[in-house]
Amino acid sequence: MSAAPSQVRYLLRNVAPLGADRVDMLLAGGVIEAFAPAGTLWSDGDVVVIEAAALIALPGLVDLHTHLREPGREDAETIYSGTRAAAVGGFTAVHAMANTTPVQDTAGVVEQVWRIGTEAGWADVHPVGAVSVGLEGTHLAELGAMADSAAQVRVFSDDGKCVWDPILMRRALEYVKAFDGVIAQHAQEPRLTEGAQMNEGVVSAEIGLAGWPAVAEEAIIARDVLLAEHVGSRLHVCHLSTAGSVDLIRWAKARGISVTAEVTPHHLILTDELARGYDPLFKVNPPLRTAADVEAVREGLADGTIDIVATDHAPHTREDKDCEWSAAAFGMTGLETALSVVQQTMVDSGRMTWADVARVLSTAPAQIGRITDGPRPQGRPLEVGEPANIVLVDPAAVRVVVPAEQATASGNSPFGGRELPGQVVATFLRGRATVLDGVPVDPAARHGDAR
Numbered sequence: 001m002s003a004a005p006s007q008v009r010y011l012l013r014n015v016a017p018l019g020a021d022r023v024d025m026l027l028a029g030g031v032i033e034a035f036a037p038a039g040t041l042w043s044d045g046d047v048v049v050i051e052a053a054a055l056i057a058l059p060g061l062v063d064l065h066t067h068l069r070e071p072g073r074e075d076a077e078t079i080y081s082g083t084r085a086a087a088v089g090g091f092t093a094v095h096a097m098a099n100t101t102p103v104q105d106t107a108g109v110v111e112q113v114w115r116i117g118t119e120a121g122w123a124d125v126h127p128v129g130a131v132s133v134g135l136e137g138t139h140l141a142e143l144g145a146m147a148d149s150a151a152q153v154r155v156f157s158d159d160g161k162c163v164w165d166p167i168l169m170r171r172a173l174e175y176v177k178a179f180d181g182v183i184a185q186h187a188q189e190p191r192l193t194e195g196a197q198m199n200e201g202v203v204s205a206e207i208g209l210a211g212w213p214a215v216a217e218e219a220i221i222a223r224d225v226l227l228a229e230h231v232g233s234r235l236h237v238c239h240l241s242t243a244g245s246v247d248l249i250r251w252a253k254a255r256g257i258s259v260t261a262e263v264t265p266h267h268l269i270l271t272d273e274l275a276r277g278y279d280p281l282f283k284v285n286p287p288l289r290t291a292a293d294v295e296a297v298r299e300g301l302a303d304g305t306i307d308i309v310a311t312d313h314a315p316h317t318r319e320d321k322d323c324e325w326s327a328a329a330f331g332m333t334g335l336e337t338a339l340s341v342v343q344q345t346m347v348d349s350g351r352m353t354w355a356d357v358a359r360v361l362s363t364a365p366a367q368i369g370r371i372t373d374g375p376r377p378q379g380r381p382l383e384v385g386e387p388a389n390i391v392l393v394d395p396a397a398v399r400v401v402v403p404a405e406q407a408t409a410s411g412n413s414p415f416g417g418r419e420l421p422g423q424v425v426a427t428f429l430r431g432r433a434t435v436l437d438g439v440p441v442d443p444a445a446r447h448g449d450a451r
């Protein structure tokens with residue numbers, strides 16, 4: 001990496017860290033340089049002052065589950081466009097899923113993704129390594145080489161596919177213990193979901209689409225928490241979506257099993273009723289479930305059973321989405337709406353505080369990905385001397401989502417036309433603004449005044 005360019009300094013005046021008491025905060029030299037009671041820090045001329053009396057400061061958000069599509073599907077998203085969308089959503093780090101072409105199953109491919117992400121400069125990119133060669137579920141990929149590579153991979157997943165073979169899953173769990181890695185499982189029993197198009201239930205029966213039973217997710221989670229207990233290793237459950245899955249995680253944690261779980265923003269707010277219009281924007285894996293499941297995942301997130309919110313940002317081209325339901329790809333975008341959905345479902349409803357939001361969208365995902373220490377720490381507390389990875393949110397703002405105006409290269413947001421609360425006003429990556437006044441700031445313009 002090149003030497004740090006001389007950076008603009010920012011004075012955030014009257015800002016509320018984690019929604020608590022207001023302070024003045026000075027960002028300089030890539031870190032939080034000073035913290036003082038509101039109204040006591042004054043600019044000395046060469047500081048950009050941000051009047052933040054209406055804003056909340058959170059640690060830069062960390063996504064444990066992003067699909068950036070590069071290499072291979074740059075027509076849907078690139079590392080550049082995907083991380084720009086991340087910055088707009090308030091993220092300063094993303095974990096890039098392994099289901100690219102070629103698959104991220106070697107040190108060479110993960111290093112390439114890591115390097116392109118670093119050069120793009122919008123957010124730290126931490127490649128996820130594949131568990132199996134080619135995501136084929138038969139041979140273990142070179143996990144150790146990916147861990148030892150420049151990308152220092154700690155999260156491994158065949159996401160998009162389930163690591164179904166219990167022997168392979170066991171070996172993977174055993175292998176990653178050596179470097180404190182974690183296996184992130186896409187829990188989907190393949191035989192129980194053959195040809196499945198949506199959640200199995202009343203709606204699937206009424207509209208005649210093949211259903212996907214909750215037990216297909218729960219059976220794998222049950223097996224894997226027991227395997228994790230047996231092996232004494234870390235398991236992470238991707239995009240948990242059913243009430244039964246929440247119960248299983250609650251049980252496993254009470255038993256002392258080292259398991260963490262994520263829920264996506266869309267599973268916190270959308271239900272399978274949306275499939276009635278046969279609009280493939282609502283086709284996703286795992287499928288949107290029932291209102292009772294939505295209530296259960298909200299409760300699980302509020303009580304800490306579910307550790308984090310992860311976007312599962314899954315961009316797809318128009319050709320792959322603008323077709324008949326059964327032919328369409330699974331997946332929806334999410335980086336630019338995640339924080340708003342969490343605000344609406346969890347904060348505005350009184351179930352969580354902004355400090356809780358910082359935990360589920362920054363601190364905890366950074367801890368699971370083991371990126372709180374090392375060369376580019378993330379998910380750190382907002383304290384003097386810590387890296388200035390910060391997002392400023394205006395919680396009183398209301399916006400209508402317009403997919404065509406988003407920073408992602410794909411238009412498959414399920415929230416188009418919907419009004420959502422909250423707006424990311426600014427994002428700082430180690431003291432450099434990647435978003436200002438809600439607008440992305442091209443990192444290529446980093447020398448001199450970014451505006």
Ligand SMILES: NC(=O)N[C@@H](CC(=O)O)C(=O)O
Pocket residue numbers: 067099159160161186283284285286312314315330331332
């Ligand atoms: N979530 C999805 O519906 N799709 C993801 C794969 C995945 O997360 O399982 C994708 O890569 O498109």
Ligand SMILES: [Zn+2]
Pocket residue numbers: 159160161186238239285286
């Ligand atoms: Zn998945």
Ligand SMILES: [Zn+2]
Pocket residue numbers: 065067097159160312314
């Ligand atoms: Zn995914």
